[in-house]
Amino acid sequence: MGGAVRVRFAPSPTGHLHVGGARTALFNWLYARHHRGAFVLRVEDTDRARSTDEDLAAILEALEWLGLDWDEGPPTPGYRQSERLAIYREHAERLRAAGRAYYCDCPPELLERERQAAQKRKETFRYSGRCRDRGLERGALRLRIPDTGATVVNDLIHGPVTFDHGQLDDWILVRTDGTPTYNFCVVVDDVTMRITHVIRGNDHLSNTPKQILCYEALGYPVPEMAHVSMILGPDRSRLSKRHGATSVQAFRDAGIPADAMVNYLARLGWSHGDQEIFTREELIEFFDIKDVAASGAIFDETKLEWLSHEYLKRQDGAALATLALPFIRAAGLEPPEPARLAPMLDTLKERAKTLVELVAAGRFYFEPPAAYEPQAAATYLTVEGARRLEALITRLEAEPDWSAAALERVYRATVEALSLKLVDLAQLSRLAVTGGMASPPLFEMLALLGRDEVLRRLRRARGVAEGRG
């Protein structure tokens, strides 16, 4: 094997990091880490108005959140296309001097007419080559490509894909105003950054033969190519905002842990036997582009949430606290100290698919219920309910031990004395303490909440029940 693997992810900062882009970045990162190579981040900001620093910052932040660290790239200078204009100019000049590229001054209107004429003839539009041998000194610089023959893209995922030169044309490398075009920048960048494997979206496959011809004109070896399928929406068209959330940040804000997101994205289009859940180390160890599927994949939020839940369930309370803290604060709640918070979250993790749900399910831990579920209140907060609460409160007040086990004993004894079933008293207490009918196991929850707070809520519910009666 020759040199080390060098791959790159090249987003253009014209929006948030899309999950499709994130998956492409992930595959590149995994490939680099697997081969102990380099993951390069390059910013394709040749775009005039559309690129913004805010978008770039958001993309970098999303990559960092996912844990996809880059070995080369911003903030080190030299990884933004806007900083590399001199390099493109130099390569363009080389091609021109060698006769591999030529200037063209065909007016856009003429080109447009020819394009429509070709369309009418049911043919692929192809630049006529009118300016090929006119020896012009200015204009748009076009790459001279062969009229006959074919270029084969040896794709690592799709196998050999042949493009007839009759379908390709002398494309523009540099515009009349002197700015390089995207396809040209990509080639020059990949060459000068010594990229060995280009792993990118399937939407670039059609551009690849043009780029290969450019590599050849420049006299450079062509890197390995791998075109990853698109991520689709439920209607099988490319996933876009009209399908719902598509930015990585949206999922982060929805409370999906980064590791779950990474696992989901990795498994979308890539597989390793029947395994579904992977540690990051396993991902790095097992990942190989040859196991990446060639077909498009629909983004399934339900499965993402399942994975998110699996990750949450595997965390211990302390780790959960770290993950959940920002979400607790975002909900406007005051988190208790870590020693109390951790065991609380432990009781919640089985019943929440995301961190947002975790906080919602455990809201009662942080503040008294603002209201009682109406239907449950109608059933339980009655005269009889008040009587039961009274009996319960009396016994609890007499109980010095506030452990879950002791609380259970008190409840069972009370139930016995009142000739009730445990479920009756449990649901009544749940309603009083949480405001609803679903919660973590009652006795643990009461123990965690503490004697004073529980008694306070029980008494309040008793008051409401009496008021209703």
Next chain:
RNA sequence: GACCCCGUCGUCUAGCUAGGCCAAGGACGCGACCCUUUCAAGGUCGAGAUCGCGGGUUCGAAUCCCGCCGGGGUCACCA
């Protein structure tokens, strides 16, 4: 329209390179039951794909060949 890619349960996929181990396996979701102080979690079981369609080749095809259909992508002096 031209070119290119793709096509196995609703979804993600295994299997396809070396045809029989596949009357197609796993996972999500869905249904039932068990467990149970609620909701979950967990356990068990189940429904669900004639492998896009049609021809071939072969004793035998999801796997090989041909044709078709469907979906998607690319066709800019955008990226």
